[in-house]
Amino acid sequence: MHQTIQPQILYFGTPVVIISTINPDGTPNIAPISSIWWMNQSCMIGMSSRSQTIANLKREQQCTINLASADLVHAVDRLALTTGLSPVPEYKQSMGYVYVPDKFEHAGLTPVASQTVQPPCIQECPVQMEALLEQSYVFDAKSGGHLCAAELKINRIHIEEALLNDRQRIVAERWHPLIMNFCEFFTTGTTIYPSRLAEPFTKQYYSS
Ligand SMILES: Cc1cc2nc3c(=O)[nH]c(=O)nc-3n(C[C@H](O)[C@H](O)[C@H](O)COP(=O)(O)O)c2cc1C
Incomplete structure (x- = not known):
């Protein structure tokens, strides 16, 4: 039996990433999000x-996307209810948000220089990507036009060595993403079994 319900949010379990951008005064801003999906070399x-x-992203056209592993849950949670925007918009004030000018310091995270973009990567994140803004759109315009969908092209990727095998491929079992599942943090569990997609996918993309 299924019931017809109307959940307030539809967060069915997506990885948490921390986006780093540059403020107008040149300082970095970081913010966690979980509304992200990937296709080819873009997201x-x-x-x-x-x-x-x-x-910041619309002005500078650049960002870094830093994937949070499960062990960074406390840093991510310290970033919750903070914004780099001052004054804090009223709707956020009423939710308890506060303005934090240095979110790296606030979360106990470390900026590390990127190679191709101005915003720094986050040292503690095992997966770091440098990205350029391709396009942005108003999302769900009928609900007020306050949501933005942005397409980003990944142009450099840095992976923590401990996640790689000796052929520089990511070992899936070693990667434990922080997952936002409704309003609770989860991570991945044990492998069920390899996907049937693995063989043709490996042939097409890793044959060299
Ligand atoms: C785990 C987590 C996931 C979040 N996911 C999103 C998201 O997908 N989209 C969004 O707009 N805000 C999301 N937020 C809220 C933003 O982080 C929040 O709006 C923040 O104030 C943005 O910071 P900024 O104003 O400095 O950019 C999330 C927050 C947390 C803690």
């Missing part, structure tokens, strides 16, 4: 257009 993110991140 699509969904974020409030009233965030400092989207303002």
